[in-house]
Amino acid sequence: MSDTEQSEMQAMLTRWQTLKKQAEGGELLLDSQIRERLVTHAEQMRTKLDAMVNKAAELEHLSGFGSLTSAGDLRQKFALKANNGTDSAVKRLQQSIDIVTLMKETYELAIGKITESDQSVADKLAALNTGGA
Incomplete structure (x- = not known):
């Protein structure tokens, strides 16, 4: 992965971490x-990425x-590009899985907070209607 691609992946991960904190707050x-819909889409993306990881890991066995000797070196180079190398397809896909997982968690938190807020308002209104504080 180029430095630019790595930087973009890190920026995306950081952005979703920030959004998750905002949802928590x-x-x-x-x-x-x-x-x-967003949670469903994130789950579908995760399923597809998991399948891609499995396929990429299989490419290790070429x-x-x-x-x-040079053929063996070439086979090893391709195997590392698929899995276990510093810039392997599996590692890049795992980064994408981490981001999709963070997205799903953020979506779930965002609705959880609005539901809590709605319930709190409903409880206060109910208390007022029944003569409570």
Whole structure:
């Protein structure tokens, strides 16, 4: 992964961490219907990314390069690019999974806070209607 791509992934992760904190603090609120669609979409993305991780991990087991030493070196290089290398496809996909997971958690928190707020207001109104404080 280039430095620019790595920087973009880190910026995206940081942005979603910030949004999650805002949702935890009640600053980010979502309508329940929107939240449900976003959570569903995030789950679908996660499923697709998990399948891609499995396929990329399978690419670690390559064959057909021949018996030359250079062929073995080439096979190893491709295997590391698929999995276990510093810039492997599996690691890049895992970063995307981390971001999608953070997105889903943020969506869930955002609706949770609005639901809590609605319940709090409803409880106060009910108390007023029954002659409470």
